[in-house]
Amino acid sequence: GEDVEQSLFLSVREGDSSVINCTYTDSSSTYLYWYKQEPGAGLQLLTYIFSNMDMKQDQRLTVLLNKKDKHLSLRIADTQTGDSAIYFCAEFAGGYNKLIFGAGTRLAVHP
Amino acid sequence: DAMVIQNPRYQVTQFGKPVTLSCSQTLNHNVMYWYQQKSSQAPKLLFHYYDKDFNNEADTPDNFQSRRPNTSFCFLDIRSPGLGDAAMYLCATSREGTDYEQYFGPGTRLTVT
Numbered sequence A: 001g002e003d004v005e006q007s008l009f010l011s012v013r014e015g016d017s018s019v020i021n022c023t024y025t026d027s028s029s030t031y032l033y034w035y036k037q038e039p040g041a042g043l044q045l046l047t048y049i050f051s052n053m054d055m056k057q058d059q060r061l062t063v064l065l066n067k068k069d070k071h072l073s074l075r076i077a078d079t080q081t082g083d084s085a086i087y088f089c090a091e092f093a094g095g096y097n098k099l100i101f102g103a104g105t106r107l108a109v110h111p
Numbered sequence B: 001d002a003m004v005i006q007n008p009r010y011q012v013t014q015f016g017k018p019v020t021l022s023c024s025q026t027l028n029h030n031v032m033y034w035y036q037q038k039s040s041q042a043p044k045l046l047f048h049y050y051d052k053d054f055n056n057e058a059d060t061p062d063n064f065q066s067r068r069p070n071t072s073f074c075f076l077d078i079r080s081p082g083l084g085d086a087a088m089y090l091c092a093t094s095r096e097g098t099d100y101e102q103y104f105g106p107g108t109r110l111t112v113t
Helices: none
Strands: A004-006 A009-013 A018-024 A031-037 A044-050 A055-058 A061-066 A071-076 A085-093 A098-101 A105-110 B004-007 B010-013 B019-025 B031-037 B044-050 B053-056 B064-067 B073-078 B087-094 B108-112
Touching (some): A004 A085, A018 A031, A018 A105, A031 A061, A044 A071, A098 B044, B010 B019, B031 B073
Antiparallel strands (some): A004 A018, A061 A071, B031 B044, B031 B087, B064 B073
16 A cells, blocks of 8 residues: 655754655655645645656755655755745555645744 | 635534535646545545546545536535544645646635534
């Protein structure tokens, strides 16, 4: 079966970098995603990476994919208070044609 | 702006009283999804439509039904809500062929009293 795991909580100081980690089990996943959810809101797609890539950078966001270890990370440079939210890792399980989400990592940014 | 709209944003219903949640989209996407997200948990797919083709997840309770009268609208019907059905319900859309790119609405938070 498919499973996505991520740590539940991360606290960082404003201005530091944040790194949120995720592991997945489905080796046939073609796309891997990071979504952001602010309190009471829906899911905002931050970025996604195709499984044949190792890295993707988009402004302050850097996604690293280690396909051998089935490990995905999201690095947020110069973390701001507005980055405080829950971050969900997800995989597109092509065999099932659906997104499988992790339980989310709550990022708290403090001064 | 093209978007996914969910109404209402907050819904309160009584135990056992049928309730309908609504989703509409202006993206003209032919695939629409309903996810359930319980507190502090991952969103979980309930079912989805490819055009008018309904695809139910194996573990979605019979209590949950869906209707899609046209491309733009999709409804989630909960026939007899229980306390365990209190959750955020998220609607998403995608275009067939790019199912990996799903666009989410803001969600409807359902409270069951």
